[in-house]
Amino acid sequence: MTSPSTTDNNYSELKERIKHLTEEIKTHSEPFQRIVGQVNHVLVGQEKLVHRMLIGLLTRGHLLIEGVPGLAKTTAVASLAKAINTDFQRLQFTPDLLPADLIGTQVYRPQDQSFVVQKGPIFSNLILADEINRAPAKVQSALLEAMQERQVTIGGETFPLEEPFLILATQNPVEQEGTYPLPEAQSDRFMLKVVVDYPNRDEELQILRRMSKTATNVEIKPVTSPAEIMHARKLIDEIYVDSKVENYIVDLVMVTRKPEAYGLNLDGLIQFGGSPRATINLTLAAKANAFLAGRGYVKPEDVKEIALDVLRHRVMVTYEAEAEDRSSESIVNEILAHVPTP
CATH class of the missing domain: 1.10.8.80 (Magnesium chelatase subunit I, C-Terminal domain)
Structure with a gap:
């Protein structure tokens, strides 16, 4: 049986460890608050979406984002990539998309009679899979390996994907013609499914005043780096x-x-x-x-x-x-x- 003094000592040690960890977390979570500030220069009224994207980024968890067209889903992901100073690729999923269009393929070189690997757009850090439910089963299968194993196989050769690697997939809840339901196995690979709703009236007015211009380019400054994300993940484990x-x-x-x-x-x-x-x-x-x-x-x-x-x-x-x-x-x-x- 554990003595009261031993229990008290364990509790004191735990309390002290949490205190030190909290102090360190307050320092290292600050860059992520700056990310929110930078993204909010472009977005209006999508605080929940930005928050969930940060959670996915910090935990290596992919996001499935559902919402009608025009709610700035693509803009949100592109803005996040700029604030992190990392690579970003937008992939438009269509019914005629092939796995090679996603992961890459082997290309024959006549000059030396050999095959070389030409990597596809999946070799990036942040991937926006736009209208993911429009792609056929073979493409979904190729994407599944990248999501779960964080690697891609091309012609029998396996290539690891560079961290941070995050897939943010969108789907339209309204238009179902020409779509393929996501398999349960793939749907389960998404850590979060975020439903994006319309902005309220005040937010809509703010959007009008900010975006109803012929030139609406807003510069987003990189405020953190992939290295800081990797360190934050170690703190989250603790x-x-x-x-x-x-x-x-x-x-x-x-x-x-x-x-x-x-x-x-x-x-x-x-x-x-x-x-x-x-x-x-x-x-x-x-x-x-x-x-x-x-x-x-x-x-x-x-x-x-x-x-x-x-x-x-x-x-x-x-x-x-x-x-x-x-x-x-x-x-x-x-x-x-x-x-x-x-």
Whole structure:
């Protein structure tokens, strides 16, 4: 049995470690606040999207961004790349796209009768996969390797992708003609699914005043570097997660699989719940949220704030749920309201 003095010593050591970590995090999270400031020179009213992009950047987690055309999704990603001073590629996904158009191919050189690898646009740091659900299965499969393994295979040769590597994919929720539903395996690889909504009236007025000009180029200055991002990731790994918060995270994911075990009546509404990847991603996202807030420990509110974006694309609803006009988002919100916060 552990003596009270030993427990007190352990608690004091933990408290001191968190204190030092918080001081270091406050210093190293400051460049990411500057990123927000630079991006806001261009964007209006997309604070949530920018915040989620930073979380993905800090945790090596890809983002699926859903929203109607004209909400500055492309501008947001391009602005983020400029603020980090890193490479950016925009890929327009179409039904006739080939894997070679994405990852590259081998090119024959007649002068020495050999094949050389010509790398594709996937070899960049930030990739905007525009209208990802328009690409056929073979392209999705090629993209899956890059997302999960962070490498690309061309002609039997494997090439690692340079860090930071982040895919931000967009899809249009309105126009479904000529689209391919994302396979569940690929959808699960996206850490977050962010739904971008219309700006409110004040934001719309601000957009009008700022952007209704023939020349609207706004210079974005690089305020951080890939090296600072890599160091921030090491700090995020050290952020403290209390056992109560860990159990809260596990409960949230478990409810999506067996809601009746938690006293929640969702009978016949959920086809598939969140995978263990949901648990991992929810923990990482909560840590990144704490980092951006300048804290060395995770609060339950960090988990609750990010949970919908982590779970909405991992909870597959049944036909019965659709008949009752119940979406995965409404079910996740019901779960968040039901599970007690520690």
